[in-house]
Amino acid sequence: QKEVEQDPGPLSVPEGAIVSLNCTYSNSAFQYFMWYRQYSRKGPELLMYTYSSGNKEDGRFTAQVDKSSKYISLFIRDSQPSDSATYLCAMSYYGQNFVFGPGTRLSVLP
Amino acid sequence: EAGVAQSPRYKIIEKRQSVAFWCNPISGHATLYWYQQILGQGPKLLIQFQNNGVVDDSQLPKDRFSAERLKGVDSTLKIQPAKLEDSAVYLCASSSSGRGAEPQHFGDGTRLSIL
Numbered sequence: 001q002k003e004v005e006q007d008p009g010p011l012s013v014p015e016g017a018i019v020s021l022n023c024t025y026s027n028s029a030f031q032y033f034m035w036y037r038q039y040s041r042k043g044p045e046l047l048m049y050t051y052s053s054g055n056k057e058d059g060r061f062t063a064q065v066d067k068s069s070k071y072i073s074l075f076i077r078d079s080q081p082s083d084s085a086t087y088l089c090a091m092s093y094y095g096q097n098f099v100f101g102p103g104t105r106l107s108v109l110p
Numbered sequence: 111e112a113g114v115a116q117s118p119r120y121k122i123i124e125k126r127q128s129v130a131f132w133c134n135p136i137s138g139h140a141t142l143y144w145y146q147q148i149l150g151q152g153p154k155l156l157i158q159f160q161n162n163g164v165v166d167d168s169q170l171p172k173d174r175f176s177a178e179r180l181k182g183v184d185s186t187l188k189i190q191p192a193k194l195e196d197s198a199v200y201l202c203a204s205s206s207s208g209r210g211a212e213p214q215h216f217g218d219g220t221r222l223s224i225l
Contacts, residue, residue, distance in 0.1 A: 008150070043114070043201055043216030044153065088152050096166045098143070098214075100152030 003027055006089055006101035015110050019076040023089035023101045026070065030091040030099075033065050035074045038086045038103065047087075048074065079108045112136065114217035116202050122223045128190035131220045135183070135204030141165075142179055143214060144187050145201040153201055159185065189222075197224045 036044035145153035
């Protein structure tokens with residue numbers, strides 16, 4: 001079993017749709033959970049981060065962490081063509097041991 | 111604020127040759143990371159520096175990869191000798207202190223192709 005799993009997609013949605021992206025993980029020691037967006041030929045860009053379980057909202061983005069199920073989600077409301085990118089989940093403990101998921105490719109169609 | 115700078119952007123070498131990548135983190139950032147991202151995969155942490163000391167290098171193939179961060183600022187990552195499976199994008203990132211979930215700021219990477 002891989003340490004972090006993520007559906008690779010590609011996921012195609014129409015503009016304005018709500019997008020749900022998910023990751024599962026196996027190591028219960030992870031404390032910090034992050035979502036990055038990566039455009040083609042660019043470095044990852046941090047979108048959201050949360051500590052332990054709970055929800056966090058920032059504009060059109062909402063991150064959820066359920067540590068009991070080892071499951072994290074990112075929701076994107078009112079999706080835009082500019083949201084088309086690869087979305088990477090990442091997690092760590094004690095400020096190190098960073099592990100990334102393989103990424104989900106998202107296409108938002110105008 | 112200037113971002114993380116990496117050079118070169120692209121490098122093509124033959125297997126068994128050596129190659130070096132350079133990273134200049136955001137000014138004042140104490141923590142520097144090197145990642146390897148193979149096509150279609152997420153970044154894999156190779157090494158993490160806190161100032162000029164190594165925090166985590168558990169996934170660095172030390173028989174061929176080496177990294178240093180002199181004076182706690184710039185860093186270089188070297189591969190010697192290169193293998194075909196080293197073809198990847200090498201990403202450098204930095205964060206202000208490396209504690210908790212402080213944002214890691216990434217450069218755009220060096221794309222390495224091994225022939």
